[in-house]
Amino acid sequence: MASDEVVFCKENVEFLNGKELLDEKICTSVVYTDASGTGFGGYIVDYEKREVKGSWKPEEQEKSSTWRELEAVYRMLMSKLTYLKGQKVLWRTEDQNVVHILYKGSVKSDLQRIAINIADICTRKEIQLSPQWIPRTDNVKADLFSKKSDCDDLEIKEYIFNHLNKKWVRYSIDRFASDYNKKKCIRFNSKHWCTGTEGIDAFNYAWAEENSWIVPPPSLIAKCILKIKQEHVTCTLVIPKWTSAAFWPLLVTENGGGGGVVN
Numbered sequence: 001m002a003s004d005e006v007v008f009c010k011e012n013v014e015f016l017n018g019k020e021l022l023d024e025k026i027c028t029s030v031v032y033t034d035a036s037g038t039g040f041g042g043y044i045v046d047y048e049k050r051e052v053k054g055s056w057k058p059e060e061q062e063k064s065s066t067w068r069e070l071e072a073v074y075r076m077l078m079s080k081l082t083y084l085k086g087q088k089v090l091w092r093t094e095d096q097n098v099v100h101i102l103y104k105g106s107v108k109s110d111l112q113r114i115a116i117n118i119a120d121i122c123t124r125k126e127i128q129l130s131p132q133w134i135p136r137t138d139n140v141k142a143d144l145f146s147k148k149s150d151c152d153d154l155e156i157k158e159y160i161f162n163h164l165n166k167k168w169v170r171y172s173i174d175r176f177a178s179d180y181n182k183k184k185c186i187r188f189n190s191k192h193w194c195t196g197t198e199g200i201d202a203f204n205y206a207w208a209e210e211n212s213w214i215v216p217p218p219s220l221i222a223k224c225i226l227k228i229k230q231e232h233v234t235c236t237l238v239i240p241k242w243t244s245a246a247f248w249p250l251l252v253t254e255n256g257g258g259g260g261v262v263n
Contacts, residue, residue, distance in 0.1 A: 027090040027130070029083075033072045034094060034142035037061055040072035041145020044080060052079045052192045053145045057180045063110075069095040070114045072146070073102070073131075077118060078193035079200060081125060088128045094139045099131040154215050156184070156238055161213070164236055171213040171236070175202040176220075184213050207233040214238065222247040 033042035038061065044050040054075060056068065063071075073091065077084065093099065102119075106112045122129050136143070154176075161184050165171055177183035179194040189202035199205050207227060212235040216224045221239050225247060228235060242248060 026088065028087040030090045030092065031076060031080075031084075032092045032134075032139055032142040033069070033076045034139055034146045035065070035068035035072040036143070036146040037068075039146050039148070040068065040075060041148065042072060042076040042142050043145065044083070047083065049083075051145060052076050053148060054178065054192055054194065055180050066095060066097045066101075067110060067114070069093060069098045070101060070111055070118075073098060074114050074118050075193055077121060077127075077129075081121070081193075084127055085125045086127065089130065091129055091131045092134045092139065093131060094134055094136045094143075096133050099133045102129070102131040154217065156215055165213075168236070169211050169234075172210045173198070173212055175207070175212050175214045175224075175235075176216050203227065207231050207235065211235065218242075218245070221245070222250060225250045 029047070030045040031042060032045070033040065035041075037056075039053065039055040041051070041053045043052070052075070056063075060068070060071075073093065091102075101111055101115050105115050118129070121127070165184075171185050172187060174183050174185040174188040176191070177185075177188035178190045178192075179196050183196075187198050188196070189199050189205065190197040191201070193200055203223065208231040210233075212233060214224055214228075214235050215238045218240070224237060227233065228237065239247075239251075
């Protein structure tokens with residue numbers, strides 16, 4: 001056993017000691033993950049909000065396939081941490097190196113760092129994680145997610161944002177962003193966990209005390225409008241001019257007024 005693996009076992013002896021191999025009969029959740037050259041994806045079996053998809057930044061695309069597969073495990077875990085807390089989780093991946101690293105660590109520092117982060121969060125959240133290798137043919141769905149771009153990942157040109165940011169009081173937080181889509185503010189909420197996020201799912205947080213930059217996916221526009229009204233939010237909401245959309249009457253009254261949102 002390499003010295004780094006000894007250190008890994010020593011630092012995570014409580015996490016590893018007496019760890020039983022899980023199967024579907026005794027586990028409480030089954031998770032599948034996969035990574036491609038452009039992104040990662042995964043899902044939890046039989047869970048309503050099960051899917052996670054994300055893209056790699058350019059420098060992450062240059063990483064090894066094992067790094068991407070292992071990082072996919074970490075980001076999936078972080079994205080669904082609230083749900084997975086205290087569970088026995090069977091984690092399925094098509095990368096045999098990932099299974100080995102999750103049990104024994106790695107001699108490569110970048111992979112070791114991810115493995116220790118996963119072990120640490122599992123210990124703190126009382127998650128019993130049992131990785132299992134599966135053939136690629138059994139991981140089709142996660143593979144599809146890893147290669148699927150997010151059609152709702154909208155972005156406003158930088159010069160437009162800068163103009164509005166100077167015209168009004170500076171925005172304090174970007175409500176719909178990620179670390180790879182050129183977030184407009186240092187502080188941001190994201191759909192799934194990513195580096196730097198202040199919180200997953202903007203609707204889980206109060207908006208009233210902030211000046212928010214809000215560019216939601218079309219499917220969430222109506223929900224945003226209702227939250228803005230209910231909390232009397234100070235913000236800039238950027239949406240398409242789509243007069244036939246279900247959300248439009250929430251914005252504009254029959255006589256062309258602001259519908260209680262625009263002051």
